[in-house]
Amino acid sequence: MNGQYLVHVLPVMILLGIGGGMAMPAVMGQAMSGVTPEDSGLASGLVNTTQQVGGAVGLAVLSTFAASRTESELANGTANVEALNSGFHLAFGVSAGFVVAAIVVALTVLRRSRKPELALAG
Numbered sequence: 001m002n003g004q005y006l007v008h009v010l011p012v013m014i015l016l017g018i019g020g021g022m023a024m025p026a027v028m029g030q031a032m033s034g035v036t037p038e039d040s041g042l043a044s045g046l047v048n049t050t051q052q053v054g055g056a057v058g059l060a061v062l063s064t065f066a067a068s069r070t071e072s073e074l075a076n077g078t079a080n081v082e083a084l085n086s087g088f089h090l091a092f093g094v095s096a097g098f099v100v101a102a103i104v105v106a107l108t109v110l111r112r113s114r115k116p117e118l119a120l121a122g
Contacts, residue, residue: 030110058098066091 003009028047035043070087078086 058095062091062095065094 028044031047032040032043066087068087069090070083073083073086074080
């Protein structure tokens with residue numbers, strides 16, 4: 001298996017950087033939108049802590065899926081590289097499912113704020 005940094009890694013890293021740079025301010029703004037100024041420090045800390053813990057828990061869950069599938073494939077006599085690939089394939093599939101679930105939750109739970117209609121001066 002041959003991979004080249006400029007072809008296989010760099011484009012994805014650029015997309016991740018741009019996507020993260022665009023998404024994180026929006027997520028923080030949404031999380032802080034309904035918070036009073038007195039509680040803004042606490043809310044900001046909770047958002048940041050949740051992001052850190054969520055990433056760690058997500059990585060633990062996905063690596064557990066990958067390791068379990070890899071061990072299962074190795075026990076069935078699959079070659080090392082193919083077993084590892086199968087484990088990663090499962091982990092990526094599960095993570096894609098989590099993304100779809102997050103989109104569904106965001107579309108159904110988050111509500112748009114309505115701007116009050118301005119009364120026409122008469």
